[in-house]
Amino acid sequence: MEYRARYITEDIKLSSYDDKFFKSDIMFEHHMLVWFLSGETKIVQADATYFFTKGDIFLIPRNQLATIINYPKDGQPHKTVVMHLSTNRLQHFYAARNIKPLPLKSPKIFSFSRHPLLESCLASLIPYFDMEDIPGDIASLKITEAISILRTLDKDIDHVLANFEEPGKINLADYMEKNFMFNLPLEKFGYLTGRSISTFKRDFKKAFSSTPQRWLTQKRLELAHYQLTEKKKKPLDVCYEVGFENLSHFSFAFKKQFGIAPSQLVEQQ
Structure with missing residues (x-):
């Protein structure tokens, strides 16, 4: 497997897998917003299986278990723009907002495929991956923009993004x-x-x-x-x-x- 990644910051990357496929079992430490440029992904969770391909945009909530299988498709590598929405950044975003999230037992994967606002936000990142000197506030502004758009698209997203509790003792x-x-x-x-x-x-x-x-x-x-x-x-x-x-x-x-x-x-x- 040949894997390449280019970063704007540690929270925003352009990821590419060129081999036949790549499989990983993952626990997502941060919420992860993904925009597909090419290729295909199969995400297997305990109670659902998802397929995503070129043009799709989705959000995977943190602390979720999943098997991820990435494939190239139509002669093109598996390539995605990935934005991590870290707890620290979200705490800063929600500090001035009076949000009381409801507990969610097992947050689903949110799909926002081909939405023009979100796609425009993520597409605007592409030129920055080829730059060496990037203004320090660019990533912060882009992540804030993405969070704001997500809140506009799904009124329930605050119950996921503004929930900062760690897993408690369960059965x-x-x-x-x-x-x-x-x-x-x-x-x-x-x-x-x-x-x-x-x-x-x-x-x-x-x-x-x-x-x-x-x-x-x-x-x-x-x-x-x-x-x-x-x-x-x-x-x-x-x-x-x-x-x-x-x-x-x-x-x-x-x-x-x-x-x-x-x-x-x-x-x-």
Whole structure:
């Protein structure tokens, strides 16, 4: 994979992947506003799957788990303009505004595809990626403009952008049953369930009578078997969607568990 990124600041970048595809399991630390220039992205969350391509604009709320699979398309690389809406910047923006956000259990991905105001704002960033000396306030002005436009387009967006709470302690078993397919460090799962890593491991043992790694592998293989046999999906797609990092590791673990390789199981059907 050849990856290139050009930055105006650490919060605004032009991102490009030229290889066949790139996959990552991510917990978004900041809200992320994305404008597609070319290519295609598949975003898999616990309760929804999204597809985005050229011209699409969307906002991914922070502290959300997702599997991201980026593809080139029509001979062009996967290329996006990405703007991070950090907590510090949003706190500054909302400091003078009397906003009392309502709690949201699991914020959705917001789509603003091909909206002229937002597209114009993001398109105006393109010339700056080729400049070496950029005025210091440009990025701040552009991010403020983007936030203002988002608030105009969706009246509920304040409940997401102005909510600065960190994850509190929640039911670990329920959370892991819903999100086991995301291949994240245990420290991240601990953070998202409101626990230190030591408390996470202790509570996990109580909930499942197993170690996290053993339980996660078992759950991912069970889901993979279901996807292959009931949903008739391809082994490569299943591999990445259930939390494995590569096809060879997935095939080895699957055969060890079920006595047959994923490709052979598909052929038999």
